[in-house]
Amino acid sequence: MDMATITLLMFGVMVLLLCTGLPVAFVIGSVGIIFAYFLWGPGGLSMVIYPTYGLSLTFLLAAVPLFIFMGLILQKSGIADDLFEAMYKWAGGLRGGMAVGTVIVCAIIAAMVGISGAATVAMGLIALPAMLKRNYSKYLATGTIQAGGALGLLIPPSIPFLVYAFVAQQSAGMLFASGVLPGLLLCSLYIVYILVRSALQPELAPALPPEERATLREKMLSLKALVLPFAVIFSVMACVVLGITTITEASVIGALGAMVAATVQRKLTFRMIRESLERTTIVTAMVMWIALAAVCFGSIYTGLGAAKMVKDVFLGLGLGPWGVLICMQLSFFVLGMFLDDTAILFLTVPLYLPIVKQLGFDPLWFGTLFVINMQMAFLTPPYGLNLFYMKGVVPRGITMTDLYWSVWPFVLIQAVGLALVMIFPQIALWLPNAVFR
Amino acid sequence: MKPLALFVKVVDGASVVVGKIVGYFMVLVMISSTIEIVSRYFFNSPTIWAYEFGQYLFGAYFLLAGAITLYYREHVGMDVVVSHLSPRKQALLNALTYVFAALFCGVLVYKGGQFAYKSVIHLERAASVWAPPIWPLKTALPVAGLLMLLQATSNLIKDLYFAVTGKTWAEREVNA
Numbered sequence: 001m002d003m004a005t006i007t008l009l010m011f012g013v014m015v016l017l018l019c020t021g022l023p024v025a026f027v028i029g030s031v032g033i034i035f036a037y038f039l040w041g042p043g044g045l046s047m048v049i050y051p052t053y054g055l056s057l058t059f060l061l062a063a064v065p066l067f068i069f070m071g072l073i074l075q076k077s078g079i080a081d082d083l084f085e086a087m088y089k090w091a092g093g094l095r096g097g098m099a100v101g102t103v104i105v106c107a108i109i110a111a112m113v114g115i116s117g118a119a120t121v122a123m124g125l126i127a128l129p130a131m132l133k134r135n136y137s138k139y140l141a142t143g144t145i146q147a148g149g150a151l152g153l154l155i156p157p158s159i160p161f162l163v164y165a166f167v168a169q170q171s172a173g174m175l176f177a178s179g180v181l182p183g184l185l186l187c188s189l190y191i192v193y194i195l196v197r198s199a200l201q202p203e204l205a206p207a208l209p210p211e212e213r214a215t216l217r218e219k220m221l222s223l224k225a226l227v228l229p230f231a232v233i234f235s236v237m238a239c240v241v242l243g244i245t246t247i248t249e250a251s252v253i254g255a256l257g258a259m260v261a262a263t264v265q266r267k268l269t270f271r272m273i274r275e276s277l278e279r280t281t282i283v284t285a286m287v288m289w290i291a292l293a294a295v296c297f298g299s300i301y302t303g304l305g306a307a308k309m310v311k312d313v314f315l316g317l318g319l320g321p322w323g324v325l326i327c328m329q330l331s332f333f334v335l336g337m338f339l340d341d342t343a344i345l346f347l348t349v350p351l352y353l354p355i356v357k358q359l360g361f362d363p364l365w366f367g368t369l370f371v372i373n374m375q376m377a378f379l380t381p382p383y384g385l386n387l388f389y390m391k392g393v394v395p396r397g398i399t400m401t402d403l404y405w406s407v408w409p410f411v412l413i414q415a416v417g418l419a420l421v422m423i424f425p426q427i428a429l430w431l432p433n434a435v436f437r
Numbered sequence: 438m439k440p441l442a443l444f445v446k447v448v449d450g451a452s453v454v455v456g457k458i459v460g461y462f463m464v465l466v467m468i469s470s471t472i473e474i475v476s477r478y479f480f481n482s483p484t485i486w487a488y489e490f491g492q493y494l495f496g497a498y499f500l501l502a503g504a505i506t507l508y509y510r511e512h513v514g515m516d517v518v519v520s521h522l523s524p525r526k527q528a529l530l531n532a533l534t535y536v537f538a539a540l541f542c543g544v545l546v547y548k549g550g551q552f553a554y555k556s557v558i559h560l561e562r563a564a565s566v567w568a569p570p571i572w573p574l575k576t577a578l579p580v581a582g583l584l585m586l587l588q589a590t591s592n593l594i595k596d597l598y599f600a601v602t603g604k605t606w607a608e609r610e611v612n613a
Contacts, residue, residue: 021519021527022534023512029541045544049552052545052578056496059488065463065498245474248491252470281460282511285502289512292500293541338515382517 003309010035010301015338024343029293032300039304047303051295055288059248060166064114065284066251067157070236070258071113072276074229077262080122082225083108088130089214089222096198096205098134099144100191102127106148107187108226110155111233112258114162115283116378117389120149124393137204138398139406140197146386146403147190147410150375153341155183157236157251160341160374163291164367165247167349171364172247173240177432178368185427186372186417193413228264232257241435287342294346302350310351311358321359328352329373329418336377340385344377345370365421368428372418379407379414441594445606448591449508452584456505462498466491486567493574500581504588529600531592538589545582553579 010031017027029048036044055061087101094100102123109119123145131141153160156176165172198205214222235257239250262268314324328348335344349370356366378386387403394403421427473487506512519527555561556572563571595606602609 017534017537018515019518020530020534021514021516022531022537023507023514025512026534026538026541027514030537033540033544045548048544049548049578052549053552053575056500056574056578057492059492059495062463062466062491062495062498065495066467069463244478249470249474252467253474255467256471277460277463278457280463281456281498281502282506282509285456285499285506286511286513288499289503289506340513383515385513 003305006035006039006304007306007309018338024340025289025293027293028290028297028343028347032293032297035304036300044300047299048296051299052292055292055295058166060172060246061162061288061291063157063162063172063248063251064159064287065280066248066255067114067159067162068283069276069280070157070232070251070254071109071115071118072279073255073258073262073268073272074112074232075109075118075122076272076276077258077265077267079112079225079229079261079265080105080109080119081126082222083229084123084126084130086219086222086225089219092208093210093213094195095202095207096140096194097207098127098131098136099140099194099198099205102131102144103148103187103190103194106145107151107155107183108229108233110151110153110183111157111237112229113152114157114159116150116152116375116386118149119152120146120386120389121393123148124390128394131205132395134208135203135206138402140194140204141406142390142394142398142403143406143410144190144194146379146390146407147375147414149386149389150378150414151183151187153375153378154179154186154371156180156240157254158371159287160345160371161367162247163287163342163345164349164370167345168353168363168367170367171432171436173243174364174432174436175367176240176247177435178364178428179371180431181427182368182372182417182421185420186375186414189413189417190410193409197409228261232261243436290340290342291346294343298346298350307351307354311355314355321361324355324359325361325422328356329369329422332370332373333376333380336374336384337380338383339377340383341371341374341377344374362425362429364432365425365428369418369421372414372421376411376414376418379411445591445594448587452504452508452588452591455584456502456508459498459501462494466494469494485565486569489563489565489567489569493569493571496574497577500577501584503581504584507585507588507592510592525600525603528596532596532600535589535593535596539586542582542586542589546579546586549575549579549582 014027014031017031033045036047083105087105088098091097091101106119106123109122128141128145132138156179158176158179161175161179162172164170165175232254236250236254239245239253240247245253259268314327317323319327331348332344353363357363378384381387381404390403391400469487469490473484477483519530553576556575560570561572562568598609599605
């Protein structure tokens, strides 16, 4: 069997198994093992051990649970409520103001957590009822929250950047820095979209009636809510960006800082710590077992000579470097409809990266593009995690179909953002170069 | 049914207990990293052990937490296609795909076991200044695989029971 046939067969079996709802980790792992056995016999199975052991020694990834823990503690100490309260007071008087405020709160939460679900669930519980009560369109309201939640991936700390740093052997600190400006860019694009849309169609996002708007004094007082989260965010970022500590140590400081913030809010309890630890354990195991299965699969697939085949295919297309890069982004987008970011990263990046380097592109920038792209994966059906998180918290009467309709303007904006960062690489690269070199 | 019920009870219990215990490993990592940061910045003497200590704990942490995650069915899968099947048919499908989960976990137990065995008989230590025993971490891999395999089997029993009788496992316990 030649490589192309094997690849088609492998991915065919994989898609079939995915459709049964079998956990992604088991799908990837078992497909790898089956092919290793049929191609090399029992000896081929040994290929699962070294990558697995290597993964279990990667201390960099210990930042994953610690950042998740930090986010959970901040979330449970009611910071999301306070933030939204502040935004509500400041922006409620504007048409579309609450949606704009939601985007900003999501961006701030994104700077406290490294995953996408946290802000989506928190804002779905806090901002969505408030917006629906004020007669916001359900499409605009839910779309905003899901797109805003996806910023968690891009604005540091960020779990996909950590995983990319491990797979691509790039500096996690520089990757974190590279996500800041694209994150703010997307944030601004969302805000512009919401303001323009609600100026054109005021019925989608009405302003608060004047008697319900906050006074200046109330507005100023509400800013108190920003102090603690900003203190935690800045201490973590300072440690990473100024190179004071490693990423993992910065995540420890973030976790401790979050507990201090919760203590100041008088919200810290042993029960909260225990529950957060358990939740952290489960989310981390979910991510890491996909990673584990994917490194096994990757070593088997690469062992079959996949790297050369993928390279020949891409370079044989005759599209030039940019054509290849665009094809890769399209492949991320398509895979993103069916798989989660960790799986896509482990399956594609080891194969793509040598090509990217050979074409003369910056692997750091490629990582930023990957993570921007993965935000779309979180919104695109059928397998878009933010759609599921959102569905979990919406009131009755909002269906999955409504949610499918709600996300597409935002997916389009994300695609525009991705294109901008491709055309102007400095959006991603300026900050890491300014800080680290 | 009795032995099966006992099996499910013991396995589910073990997964949850192991998962909760390893959850606290991250507290230890927080403490050890804090000691490292403090001794490096305030006393200018980095430790020789904190990095490796965190490294091994994290490895064991996520490996051994696989089973509790499986118990709560939190290992994500793509359930869009199957979501419009009836719950009983979904349970049946879960039971049918058990063999793939078992295959993956089984290979981890088998190959990981060989790998760990070589390390255990020599009571292997890490090749570093601190030189802690490394065999416990190498043993964690097959142990984690075994826990996952057992938990997958426990889920299989529960799924089959539901697919056949239409009653969930929890409902059975109430009646029994």
